[in-house]
Amino acid sequence: MIVEWRIWPAGLEDADMLARLEALAFGGRSWGSDSVKESFVAPRVTVLFGGASETAPQGFAVWRDLGPEAEILTIGVVDEARGGGLGRALLSGVLEAARLGGAKRCFLEVDARNAPAQALYARAGFAQVGVRQRYYRDGGDAVVMALDL
Ligand SMILES: CC(C)(COP(=O)(O)OP(=O)(O)OC[C@H]1O[C@@H](n2cnc3c(N)ncnc32)[C@H](O)[C@@H]1OP(=O)(O)O)[C@@H](O)C(=O)NCCC(=O)NCCS
Structure with missing residues (x-):
């Protein structure tokens, strides 16, 4: 099934939804509800939601300018929506916003054991630039990956 994914900015009123989505996407590796919600008050941090419809977000991306x-601080997609391009759409949404904001380079840390996420970033052009041991x-x-915008 080919879905036309929608990507939109989330606001403070979406804090509970972000915490729910993050817990679903990360399970035991979740940041925890309070830390997730801090994304909305942290300086220069933006939260994007994505899904087939703006009434039901199925994924999120959190990034810092x-x-x-x-x-990129985190990206996640709920299980049922994986493998259909939503992760890629969220990543594109972040890169587009970062470019528009004048960023020249994007970087992130990803768990060295997280092959799907590393593949997502590599497919978008990110390259490994370092390793943070016992991160x-x-x-x-953690593997550090970067992309020139
Ligand atoms: C990583 C994650 C966001 C990918 O979301 P997704 O919507 O399934 O990804 P997409 O369908 O857009 O796939 C885009 C690319 O990612 C890679 N990818 C995604 N899932 C993959 C998997 N299970 N194995 C290998 N590569 C995978 C592929 O390169 C894919 O491109 P392709 O289909 O053209 O080969 C999702 O698996 C997830 O939420 N994981 C748990 C949370 C997490 O680990 N987040 C990353 C933190 S840094």
């Missing part, structure tokens, strides 16, 4: 650089609480490494 650091002037010449943009940092995660469970001792796992």
Whole structure:
């Protein structure tokens, strides 16, 4: 099935929905509801929602505008919507907004064990630029990836 994904900005009133989506997408690796909701009050952070319809978001992206650089903090898609291009659409939404805002480069950290996410970023042109050892609480490494915009 080919879905025309819609991507739109989320606001403070969507904080509970973001927490729900994030818990669904990440399961045991969730940031936790309070940390997720802080995305809406953190400086220069933007939350995008995505889905087949604006009445029912099925994925999200959180990114930070650091002037010449943009940092992707997290992207997630609920299980039922995976594999249909929504992750790619959310990533494109972030890159487009970052470009419009004047960013020249986008970077992110991704769990070295997370092959689907690394593939998503590589497919969009990101390349590995470093490794942060024992970055995660469970001792796992993070791969740093970057893309020139
Ligand atoms: C990573 C994630 C956001 C991908 O979302 P998605 O909507 O399923 O991704 P898409 O359907 O848009 O796929 C885009 C590309 O990602 C890659 N990809 C996605 N899922 C993949 C999988 N299971 N295995 C390998 N590559 C995968 C592919 O390169 C794919 O392109 P292709 O279909 O043309 O080959 C989703 O799996 C997810 O929410 N995972 C849990 C949360 C997470 O780990 N987020 C990343 C944190 S940095």
